Amino acid sequence: MHYINETLYNCHTSCDLLNAGTFQSELETIVGWLRENPFEVITMLIGNSDLAFVEEFRVPIENSGMSQYLYTPKYIPQHKDQWPTLGEMILANDRVVMFMDYYANQDSVPYILEEFTHMWETPFSPQNPDFPCTIERPPELDPQEAHDNFMYMANHNLNVAVELGGLTGGMGDGPLLLPNTAQINKTNGAAEEPGQLGGMALNCTSKSRLEVHHLSKRNSPTNLNPQ
Amino acid sequence: MLSRQIWVLCLAALGARAQEETGTGTGVETTATASETDSSSLSSSTTSSSRSADYTAFEFTNSDLSTISTTVPVTDFTGTRYTYVTDSGQRTVTSTGPRIFVSGDRTLTLNSENGTASATSNSQITRTTNTNELTQLSGSSNRTMTATGTSSAPAVTNTAACNNYPEFCNRKYSNITEVAAHNAAFAVKNNAGSNQEYSIIDQLNDGIRMRELISITLPHGKY
Numbered sequence: 001m002h003y004i005n006e007t008l009y010n011c012h013t014s015c016d017l018l019n020a021g022t023f024q025s026e027l028e029t030i031v032g033w034l035r036e037n038p039f040e041v042i043t044m045l046i047g048n049s050d051l052a053f054v055e056e057f058r059v060p061i062e063n064s065g066m067s068q069y070l071y072t073p074k075y076i077p078q079h080k081d082q083w084p085t086l087g088e089m090i091l092a093n094d095r096v097v098m099f100m101d102y103y104a105n106q107d108s109v110p111y112i113l114e115e116f117t118h119m120w121e122t123p124f125s126p127q128n129p130d131f132p133c134t135i136e137r138p139p140e141l142d143p144q145e146a147h148d149n150f151m152y153m154a155n156h157n158l159n160v161a162v163e164l165g166g167l168t169g170g171m172g173d174g175p176l177l178l179p180n181t182a183q184i185n186k187t188n189g190a191a192e193e194p195g196q197l198g199g200m201a202l203n204c205t206s207k208s209r210l211e212v213h214h215l216s217k218r219n220s221p222t223n224l225n226p227q
Numbered sequence: 228m229l230s231r232q233i234w235v236l237c238l239a240a241l242g243a244r245a246q247e248e249t250g251t252g253t254g255v256e257t258t259a260t261a262s263e264t265d266s267s268s269l270s271s272s273t274t275s276s277s278r279s280a281d282y283t284a285f286e287f288t289n290s291d292l293s294t295i296s297t298t299v300p301v302t303d304f305t306g307t308r309y310t311y312v313t314d315s316g317q318r319t320v321t322s323t324g325p326r327i328f329v330s331g332d333r334t335l336t337l338n339s340e341n342g343t344a345s346a347t348s349n350s351q352i353t354r355t356t357n358t359n360e361l362t363q364l365s366g367s368s369n370r371t372m373t374a375t376g377t378s379s380a381p382a383v384t385n386t387a388a389c390n391n392y393p394e395f396c397n398r399k400y401s402n403i404t405e406v407a408a409h410n411a412a413f414a415v416k417n418n419a420g421s422n423q424e425y426s427i428i429d430q431l432n433d434g435i436r437m438r439e440l441i442s443i444t445l446p447h448g449k450y
Contacts, residue, residue, distance in 0.1 A: 026427065033431050039387050042431070043405065051308070075317045080401045086389035087396035097400065102309055110320070117314050124304070137304050138311040151401050201404055 003052040008060055023057070027064035034069055034095060041086050045115060045153075046100040054100065054109045061111075069096040070111035077117035079149040119151040122204070125177055127159050129187075129195045133203040154200050158187045408435045 003009075008023035034040065046057070061067050071094035075082055089095055097113065104114040116138040123136040133154070135141055141150070158180040180187070183195075192198035389396040395403055408430050 029427055030431075033428055037431075039389055040431075041390055041400065043407070045407070072320065074320050076320060077314050077317065079317070081399070083399045083401040085397055085399050086403065089400060090387075090389055090396075114312055117312050138313075139305060153407070205404075 003050045003056060008052065008056060022060070024060035024064050027060055027066045030096075031065045031069070038093075038095075039090055041089050041095045041097070044096060044098045046098065046112070048100050048102050048104075051103055054103055054105045054112055057100075057112060058109060066096065067111065069093060071095070071097045072110045073106075073113065076106050077114065077149075080151055119153050120146050121153045122155050124155055125159050126155055126157070127161060127177070129158055129180075129183065131156060131158075131195060131200045131203070133200065152204055154204055156187065156197055156200050158183055158195075406435055 009021070030042070030044075034042070048054075061070070071089060071092075073082075084092075098111060099113045099115040099118065101115045104112050106112070106114060120135045120141055121137045122131070122134055131154070133152075135143070135146055146152075159177040160180040162176050162178055186195055187197075189196040190198050192202050387393070387396065390403070390405070
């Protein structure tokens with residue numbers, strides 16, 4: 001999300017490289033879908049790359065009509081077992097949960113939740129096809145706290161590092177990460193096997209986490225799955 | 228020499244695909260080359276995909292372009308630019324009450340916040356409270372009615388599915404795994420930097436229930 005001329009844009013890296021339009025126009029699109037699909041609950045995670053003030057997001061959210069669907073939690077922060085059921089959220093028409101990674105302020109804008117007090121993330125841009133379920137963000141998070149109170153987000157996309165120095169005559173900035181599309185059918189497969197989505201979910205969800213949690217105390221404090 | 232030619236062709240194929248479609252995409256719906264496009268690949272994470280056959284590793288052997296095994300420094304998300312809040316306690320904000328939700332011919336019933344919702348499609352429910360708030364959604368108008376009476380009021384049947392699964396109605400938001408789309412908005416035609424091939428609406432209709440505007444990912448569905 002980039003803040004240019006007092007408008008928030010969906011841009012990647014730079015708005016000169018890839019500009020997907022304004023934040024408000026995207027919200028309007030989603031609001032239209034929500035109106036047509038009254039039994040659906042969705043989640044949005046805003047990457048606040050320009051570290052804009054969270055209050056800036058209020059304008060497009062109110063103008064697009066999104067605010068009527070936004071869920072406001074009962075607790076700050078809201079622990080894992082304190083969330084309502086999907087049915088309850090649908091009844092209340094609070095069908096969008098919005099997180100922001102950095103500089104959320106739930107006292108100022110209560111419907112934009114601080115991501116890293118509610119969920120932890122596995123490593124960004126992983127290259128390990130085994131997808132170990134390791135906490136990367138927030139740093140220094142206590143594994144017991146993570147297990148008891150946090151949801152998680154698994155970065156399940158496989159990248160491959162390629163050295164481009166030979167092609168660019170050594171002018172490059174070092175290795176480059178590319179999506180490992182050769183393995184895509186395995187990576188995106190649902191089966192409960194190592195390297196697949198089901199396997200990752202098993203790694204990260206409660207049953208296996210409870211087991212490996214004891215191991216993790218002996219090993220790295222943030223490694224939930226020492227394998 | 229041969230492997231180098233293959234790689235150049237591979238690059239060309241990716242480039243051509245980016246030109247004619249909307250980009251190479253991340254995770255969910257991309258295919259490596261144009262040779263084998265699986266139209267159902269987007270939903271493969273929620274349907275069973277037991278393809279566990281041998282997959283060819285992504286390898287290059289020529290000297291100009293090679294994969295490396297060392298960890299590439301990616302953003303480490305530390306430093307003064309990034310702040311992480313540590314909450315030592317909780318604050319309570321609001322509370323809500325029991326309601327019934329009707330949309331078209333589908334009804335979703337909840338008794339109270341203790342989570343005794345009905346998710347079965349044909350069973351009958353006996354009301355235990357005297358007053359229920361009934362919200363009826365028809366067209367664009369919302370009406371709120373209050374039904375007062377004794378117990379054993381007419382049974383309300385739940386025929387709704389929450390996020391496509393009736394059994395999810397009774398499950399906490401935090402106890403359901405949803406598939407997320409990384410950089411969900413970035414499906415820009417003829418831009419090789421696009422992360423997604425399909426529009427936001429297509430993604431939603433295909434089952435993506437979490438969107439990231441800028442960052443990462445895609446976990447798992449149906450857990």
